Amino acid sequence: MSLRLRLLLLIGISLSLLWGAVSVWMLRSLDEEVHRTLDQRLAMSAQMVAGLMSQNPAAWDGRKGQPGASTLKMPPMAKSFDCQITSLRGEVIARTPGATLEAVAAVAPGYSERLIKGERWRSYTYEADGLRVTTADRLAERSSLLRNVTMAAVVPFVVAMIGSLIVLWFGVKNGLSPLERLRQALASRAPEVLTPIPEAAMSRDLLPLVNTLNKLLQRMNVTISRERRFTSDAAHELRTPLTAIKTHLQVARITQGKDAAVAMDYAEEGVARLQRTLGQLLTLSQIEGPFSWDDGNLADAEEVAQLAIRDASTNAPGRIVFNSGGKSAQLALPQALAVTALRNLLDNALRHTPAAQGVSLELQSSKDACVFRVRDHGPGLSAEELEMVTERFWRRGSGQGSGLGLSIVVAITERFGGAFELLQRPEGGLEATLRLPSVQSGPY
The missing domain is CATH 3.30.565.10 (Histidine kinase-like ATPase, C-terminal domain)
Known part of the structure; x- marks a missing residue:
């Protein structure tokens, strides 16, 4: 996985989780606020109707006209919102046209919920001045209102989130461009080139990395130069005793007696010198290399x-x-x-x-x-x-x-x-x- 994609996923997922959690919290708060506001609407409607009725008792006390006949007529209310006015004795004084009787049936004062013909209703009953006012609405309407509000909030959020990820992609790409230039500078180098990387074209944030790479290249250059010199010197030093040994062996082969013995002595001396040199080289390579000398003995x-x-x-x-x-x-x-x-x-x-x-x-x-x-x-x-x-x-x-x-x-x-x-x-x-x-x- 590339660094660009890794950063995009890390930042994108973090933002999504953060704003998702904020959205869930806001939606839950919105749901509670919508139900609280609509409950207040039920209560305020019932109290307002009761207050208006108490100001004009003649409109519903039955004394004008025939006994027991009310002259009160209620206009149609908002969709799915019903209201009914009754006396404390249970006499229906007025109700909204087309009201669902079960929804506005008189119950104890306060809020209540009922399941009527597969639909849930929420009602509020208020009693004052010998009147009982009941208001009710469908919970399905509340859910529909909440869905509409949620969609109005979620759609801009999703669009903004997608736009943020797109902007983030280009931002990460532009932010990582100095690293890409550094990669290209290193990729275009020949294996034997160990000169320092120019710092002028690099971002200030990458200067510590560039300085570290330059120090590494410098150490590598010193090490390789030393090893090349060591290899050259070692080859020269080993060639001399090998040549001498070969010469003395050839002399011993073509001669006899004392001359052959002297040649063999010289060859043996050359072998000893060669063996000593090889031993010293091996010891030096082990000391300077990663070889562990920890034998546990003081x-x-x-x-x-x-x-x-x-x-x-x-x-x-x-x-x-x-x-x-x-x-x-x-x-x-x-x-x-x-x-x-x-x-x-x-x-x-x-x-x-x-x-x-x-x-x-x-x-x-x-x-x-x-x-x-x-x-x-x-x-x-x-x-x-x-x-x-x-x-x-x-x-x-x-x-x-x-x-x-x-x-x-x-x-x-x-x-x-x-x-x-x-x-x-x-x-x-x-x-x-x-x-x-x-x-x-x-x-x-």
Whole structure:
């Protein structure tokens, strides 16, 4: 169902129900008012006739002319309205021509209803000055009058309601035209066009929506550009070890003895490098993607440090000096990611530190975070290199590694609300500071 039709139905049905309820209430009030007014007419007619009769008793007391003969003659009344005048003894003094006798028969004073020959009559009897005056009319006439009044009220209402719906249709269509222009602007775009939507031609009410769409397009543009660059860099980085592996395997096939063994060693080294790069790429994609890392286990900061030292110093035992200060805390992120981030820092520090020197790791815990500081004794980096060191696949010269280690560290800190800083030490080497949130501050 279109938005235009939905709005029309919603507003139209609401108006119909509202005005229908008002109409029912008005018609019920009209019905009561019509019956009350006609009852008052009966009562006022009877009282008026009784008042006129009391002002001229000679016209009906029978003393003029023959005894018992009345000289009163009543003119014809309105259609379906009968009147009769009797004495309190039951003598008929006068009645309207053609009156229905059962309808005006004397009854107790007040209103009453009777069913006469299949028709309902309503009468009113009034007694004053020795006279009893009864007026009556048919209820069918009242119903006919009420139907005529109802038709006179309903027909304009129905016509006005239909006209309102027609006007409403064009009003909704005109009101939704800015949305239609926005839809056309989006539908006419090529899939690769992510430029902002012009705001000049849009309605003021749609500017928040347009601004939100533009921000979304901007984020999509940044994400797609980053993924394209990542894909290009990944393809380039994976092509190099694959080419080397293929070359060494071809050498091993055409040679024998020591040369073949050396070629196989190089091929195995290339496979290890390729495997490491693929593992880093998989980890990075999981960190930046919708993958859930909620494993339900809390990571102890000191245990994370011990695991990272064990993994990083497999080929260099004893080179990492750890100082925790005797205080630890629970980290607000999965243990696997905390170990990965810290291991990458230790790997870099060991790789660039001379074999005769060690790497120091310091753990400081506070109320809301745990800080790991890794210090090496390597050659350090220039100011320009410090700015590029966290970019993906960046390596200084033809250095070893995949160039993804620090990128993974940055991705982990951004996802869980941590911080990472790399500084040049005055005495030489680098100091990497990894700040991770603890359980007290809660995960981000």
